[in-house]
Amino acid sequence: MATDLALGNLPIPRESIVGRDPLLTEIGNCLLANQLITLVGVGGVGKTRVALEVASNWAHEFTGGVWIVELASVGDPSSVPNAIASTLGVTPQGDAAALEAIAEAMAGRRLLLVLDNCEHLAPSVASAVEVLLARASTLTVLATSRESLWVPGEQRLSVAPLALEGGVEADAVRLYVERARAVRPDFTIETEHAAAAVVEICRALDGLPLAIELASARMASMTAVELRDRLEHRFRLLKDATHRPKRQHTLHALVAWSYDLLDDHEREVLGGASVFFGGFDLASLAEVIGAADEIEVLAELDSLVHKSLVIADTRGERTRYRMLETIRQFVEDQLSANEKLEPLRDRHAQHFARAAALHWERWNGPGWRETVDWVEAELANLRAAFRWSMNRDAIDVATDIAAHTSLMGVSVHLFEAIGWAEELLPKAITADVARLPRLHTAAGYACFAGRPLPAAANAHRATELESESRYDPCEPGLAQFVEALANVYAGDLARYVALAGEVAALPGAARAYGLPAFVDGLQASGRVDEALALTDASVAAAREVGNPFWIAYALWTAGLTHANTDPPRALAAWDEGVAVVQEHRVLFFEGYLARDAARLHTIDGDPATGLSLFAKAIESFHHAGNVAQLIITLASTPALFERLGCFEQAATLYAAITREPASLHHVPDLVDLGDRLANKLTDAAFAACTSVGSTLDLNTAAVHTLAQIDLVRAELDAKRAGRSSPGGLTRREIDVLRLITIGLTTKEISNKLFISAKTADHHIQHVYTKLGLSNRAAVTRWAIEQGLVEVPAGGPTAR
Numbered sequence: 001m002a003t004d005l006a007l008g009n010l011p012i013p014r015e016s017i018v019g020r021d022p023l024l025t026e027i028g029n030c031l032l033a034n035q036l037i038t039l040v041g042v043g044g045v046g047k048t049r050v051a052l053e054v055a056s057n058w059a060h061e062f063t064g065g066v067w068i069v070e071l072a073s074v075g076d077p078s079s080v081p082n083a084i085a086s087t088l089g090v091t092p093q094g095d096a097a098a099l100e101a102i103a104e105a106m107a108g109r110r111l112l113l114v115l116d117n118c119e120h121l122a123p124s125v126a127s128a129v130e131v132l133l134a135r136a137s138t139l140t141v142l143a144t145s146r147e148s149l150w151v152p153g154e155q156r157l158s159v160a161p162l163a164l165e166g167g168v169e170a171d172a173v174r175l176y177v178e179r180a181r182a183v184r185p186d187f188t189i190e191t192e193h194a195a196a197a198v199v200e201i202c203r204a205l206d207g208l209p210l211a212i213e214l215a216s217a218r219m220a221s222m223t224a225v226e227l228r229d230r231l232e233h234r235f236r237l238l239k240d241a242t243h244r245p246k247r248q249h250t251l252h253a254l255v256a257w258s259y260d261l262l263d264d265h266e267r268e269v270l271g272g273a274s275v276f277f278g279g280f281d282l283a284s285l286a287e288v289i290g291a292a293d294e295i296e297v298l299a300e301l302d303s304l305v306h307k308s309l310v311i312a313d314t315r316g317e318r319t320r321y322r323m324l325e326t327i328r329q330f331v332e333d334q335l336s337a338n339e340k341l342e343p344l345r346d347r348h349a350q351h352f353a354r355a356a357a358l359h360w361e362r363w364n365g366p367g368w369r370e371t372v373d374w375v376e377a378e379l380a381n382l383r384a385a386f387r388w389s390m391n392r393d394a395i396d397v398a399t400d401i402a403a404h405t406s407l408m409g410v411s412v413h414l415f416e417a418i419g420w421a422e423e424l425l426p427k428a429i430t431a432d433v434a435r436l437p438r439l440h441t442a443a444g445y446a447c448f449a450g451r452p453l454p455a456a457a458n459a460h461r462a463t464e465l466e467s468e469s470r471y472d473p474c475e476p477g478l479a480q481f482v483e484a485l486a487n488v489y490a491g492d493l494a495r496y497v498a499l500a501g502e503v504a505a506l507p508g509a510a511r512a513y514g515l516p517a518f519v520d521g522l523q524a525s526g527r528v529d530e531a532l533a534l535t536d537a538s539v540a541a542a543r544e545v546g547n548p549f550w551i552a553y554a555l556w557t558a559g560l561t562h563a564n565t566d567p568p569r570a571l572a573a574w575d576e577g578v579a580v581v582q583e584h585r586v587l588f589f590e591g592y593l594a595r596d597a598a599r600l601h602t603i604d605g606d607p608a609t610g611l612s613l614f615a616k617a618i619e620s621f622h623h624a625g626n627v628a629q630l631i632i633t634l635a636s637t638p639a640l641f642e643r644l645g646c647f648e649q650a651a652t653l654y655a656a657i658t659r660e661p662a663s664l665h666h667v668p669d670l671v672d673l674g675d676r677l678a679n680k681l682t683d684a685a686f687a688a689c690t691s692v693g694s695t696l697d698l699n700t701a702a703v704h705t706l707a708q709i710d711l712v713r714a715e716l717d718a719k720r721a722g723r724s725s726p727g728g729l730t731r732r733e734i735d736v737l738r739l740i741t742i743g744l745t746t747k748e749i750s751n752k753l754f755i756s757a758k759t760a761d762h763h764i765q766h767v768y769t770k771l772g773l774s775n776r777a778a779v780t781r782w783a784i785e786q787g788l789v790e791v792p793a794g795g796p797t798a799r
Contacts, residue, residue: 008065009087010055017053018178018209019162019171020046027054027157031112031140032061034155035133038118038143041159042308042324043258044210047144048116050159055114055142062140064109072117077124084113084128099128103135110138118145119307120261126151146258147306161207161324168195172202172212179216180224187219197224204231206324255330258309266307269300271340273310274331275348278380279322284355288347320377346394349385353400356382360404363411364475364509366546369584372412375405379414386420395431398424399439406442407474411549411588413624418445425458434472437465441474444482450627452490459483477503477510484517488524489628491665497521504534511541512550520557531561535573548584552577556592563600568735569752570600575732591620595633598640608716610640615709622702628662634701635663638673641712642680648689649708651677655693656701726786727771734788736763741780741789 017024030037031054039047055066069087074080081098085091092101113132118125126149129141133153143149148156162172168189176198180187189195201224205211218227262270272289273280286297301321304310309327313320323331335341355378359371375382382405389397402420409417421442428439444459446452462479465471484499500521503514515538522531535558542554555577562570574597581590595617601610614637621630634657641650654674657663664670678686696704729737739749750760773779783789 008059008067010059010066010068011052013049013052013056015182016178017046017049018175020050020053023050023157023159024054024057027142028058030155030157031058031142034153035139036129036141036143036149036151036153037155037157038145038149039159040145040148040156040306040308042161042208042327043146043255044208044326045159045161045308046209047159049209051114051116051142051144055112058112062110062112064106064111064138066112066114068114068116070116071121071125074121077121080121080124080128084115099131100135103132106132106136106139108138111136111140113139113141115141115143118143118149119147119258122147122149125149146308147303162202162209162212164203164207167199170199170202172205172207173198175209176202176212176216179213180219183217183220189224194224197228201228201231204228204325206326208324208326211326252330255327258307258327259330259334261307262304262309265300266303269297270304270309270331271335272344273301273304273321273323274328274335275341275344276323276381277384279313279320279377280381281318281320284351284381285321287351288344290347345388346392348381349389349394349397349401352378352382352385353389353397356404356408357400360408363408364512364545364547364550368411368547368549371408375408375414376412379405379409379416382417383420386417386424390420390424390427393427395424395427396433396435399428399433399435403435403438403442406445407438407478410445410448411586413588413626415445415449415625418442418449422446422454422458434470437462437471437479438474440465441479441482444479444486447482447486447489448626448628452486452628456483456486456490459486475510476508477506477514481510481513481517484521488521489662491662493521493525497525509545512545512547513542513553515541516550516554516557519554519561523557523561528561528564532565535561548580548586549588552580552584552586552589552593555580556589556596559593560596563596567600568738571597572732572735572752587620587624591617591624591626591629591633594620595629595636599636601640607640607644608713611644611709611713611716614640615706615713618702618706618709622699627698630698630702631657631660631662632666634698634705635660635667635670637705637709638677639669641708642673642677644712644716646708646712647677647680648685649712651681651686651689652693652696653701653705653708655690656696656704657693659694659696660698726788727782729767729770733763733767733770736760737767737779737783738789740764740767740776741783743776 027037027039027050039051041047052068055068059066067088069084071080071083074083081102085098085102088102088105090098090101090105092098115125115129122145125143125145129143129149130151132139133141133151148154162170162175164170164172167173173189177187177189189198201215202212205215215227259267259270268289269285272285275288276284282294282298282301285301286294289297291297301310305312305321309323311322311324313322332341335344355374359374363371382401386398386401386405389395389401398420402417402424405414405417406421409415421439425439425443428436433439440458440462444455444462446458447455459479459482462474463483466473466479480499481503484496484503487499488496497518500514500517503510504518506514515534519531519534519538522528522534539551539554539558542550555573559570559573559577562573574593577589577593580586581593594613598610598613598617601607601613614633617633618630618637620626621633634653638650638654638657641647641653650673654670654677658670658674681689693701726734736749739752744752746760746764747757749764750757767779768774771779771782773782780789
């Protein structure tokens with residue numbers, strides 16, 4: 001009835017396997033503990049190669065042999081049992097069914113059956129496996145498929161694309177180089193251009209091993225740079241006619257193999273999914289394909305996930321889906337060939353235009369974080385939708401995308417869409433779109449990108465247009481607020497104060513941004529008493545609106561106002577601002593708060609803390625591309641270097657940053673600093689430092705400064721090793737301690753430090769506990785002994 005099953009038919013792999021060690025270990029362990037393991041993954045991800053490697057590594061455990069059943073060429077589901085029987089050399093006798101004959105032949109044998117490429121026959125394979133496992137307890141089945149078999153007891157393990165992280169050390173790149181050397185032994189990626197090209201190729205091919213192998217084979221006749229520049233034609237370019245199965249001769253054939261197995265409903269949903277960039281959610285997909293019932297779409301989407309054509313990311317509160325770029329491009333090509341692509345891309349753009357406008361309505365309030373999270377998640381879709389609608393002259397659609405993405409995105413340092421707004425303006429003006437004021441306002445935010453004069457003009461035009469009833473206005477007073485910002489970046493402080501004052505006088509939500517800007521302008525103009533009179537109202541107005549962005553803004557400007565008259569209160573306001581930034585991830589103000597706290601520490605505080613804060617501010621503005629604030633921050637740092645005696649670092653940065661005209665305007669003390677440094681260094685040393693600094697552009701100066709800060713911090717840490725804070729109190733607790741000693745109540749302390757009464761009480765209790773003291777008089781005496789406060793006239797007292 002059966003031949004000798006101990007022989008098996010396991011082939012000897014021709015090539016090494018790359019980047020799969022952890023997965024091979026996981027599968028091997030699973031293989032010894034389960035009867036059925038299914039390796040699931042998209043076509044070309046290397047499921048067969050992984051299965052063969054596992055089978056080879058663990059063949060010694062299967063005394064009955066390892067048998068590979070290749071099912072790709074089996075077209076008839078009813079032929080699955082016969083295909084298995086033929087591979088095993090089992091011939092049914094008489095009326096015995098094939099599965100019964102196979103089970104009988106395997107009885108008592110420890111055998112591994114590898115069923116390769118099951119996806120197109122999944123129901124039939126599942127039935128066969130269920131029967132065999134029920135009748136042969138010593139049988140282990142290792143299947144490869146693009147979806148699960150759904151057999152009870154099945155262990156499903158995903159085979160993911162090769163890792164892309166790590167640059168030239170990434171697994172995908174290592175595979176590319178190894179396979180390229182097989183066709184061209186002298187192939188290297190030692191040059192910067194070649195290395196960058198190979199990394200880009202592997203990323204463009206999604207880390208799919210088969211695609212990478214097809215691409216690397218091209219190194220026999222072209223360079224990596226040439227291949228990278230032609231990847232838009234990947235389905236024509238990546239062909240191979242070697243030993244691979246026919247379906248793997250081209251990347252196109254590989255993906256088509258999966259696509260051809262779908263029914264019409266699945267193809268419709270997959271087609272809709274292919275017009276998204278960077279991922280999508282269920283609701284967006286349903287709207288783009290015009291489905292009334294999301295549940296029906298979910299059923300098809302679930303099927304596509306199980307078939308490994310769509311990837312589901314369930315790490316957040318809501319599932320987000322995406323497609324590998326190789327599959328997305330294939331499906332897009334199919335849509336284009338059938339003239340279905342353009343209508344879908346139109347609906348995609350219209351959907352994101354509507355969604356952007358709706359999210360903007362919720363931006364200015366407690367829902368701020370939710371709206372900007374949406375912008376960050378959908379940026380790739382918004383970018384694609386903007387470009388598509390603009391190129392098709394759908395100007396209303398493009399305006400809604402560019403304007404609202406800019407207006408929301410700027411608050412999380414997403415400045416890209418500001419450029420969209422500026423680019424679109426000429427067409428939008430010609431079309432006279434209803435939301436033109438919003439687009440002009442968005443273009444006004446170009447002041448953050450180093451273009452203050454055109455920004456001011458655009459924001460001013462927005463205010464003019466808002467007076468005409470045919471236009472949809474922006475948030476009340478927001479265009480005028482943006483114009484004020486642009487003017488101060490352009491150097492017109494008086495105009496800044498005047499415009500901010502007008503916004504601050506408006507009723508309602510405008511006060512949340514008008515008052516902080518007015519406070520900032522007043523203190524910057526030297527009108528500190530007027531600014532101080534408005535700080536509490538400014539913070540209160542922002543809290544009333546509930547937008548964390550404006551709350552952080554108000555606390556920042558309050559700290560600026562108190563910095564010269566009450567440094568502890570300034571630091572307290574900024575500490576509260578940092579707490580808001582951290583709780584709500586208002587990263588826009590992270591750099592502002594850090595930079596100005598660093599300035600204060602430079603003058604009246606801890607220099608080491610100042611260095612750390614300057615580093616945080618530089619990193620924040622540099623990463624975000626906030627050119628204006630990066631210049632101000634770098635221009636503020638040399639003074640701290642000078643205070644620490646690091647004159648050469650100060651002189652080098654001074655020379656670098658004074659190449660930027662705006663630096664002298666925003667930090668006028670730089671002029672005097674340059675003279676002082678010239679006197680503190682020898683002529684030769686000063687000349688050498690300025691020579692180096694004058695070669696540094698803004699980006700290089702930022703990187704250079706961060707490196708110098710690290711060096712100086714390391715020196716300070718070495719000097720301060722072993723020192724500790726008095727009584728183990730934190731800086732905030734020392735601030736509270738000082739206020740306790742002058743007799744302030746818990747409520748007064750909370751108001752003074754911009755913290756809640758509950759938080760103030762928490763700090764007070766910590767002070768008492770850490771010091772082991774129980775009353776205000778004892779705490780005051782201790783503070784005097786430690787030199788933390790001065791002895792009051794008439795001796796220590798307690799209120």
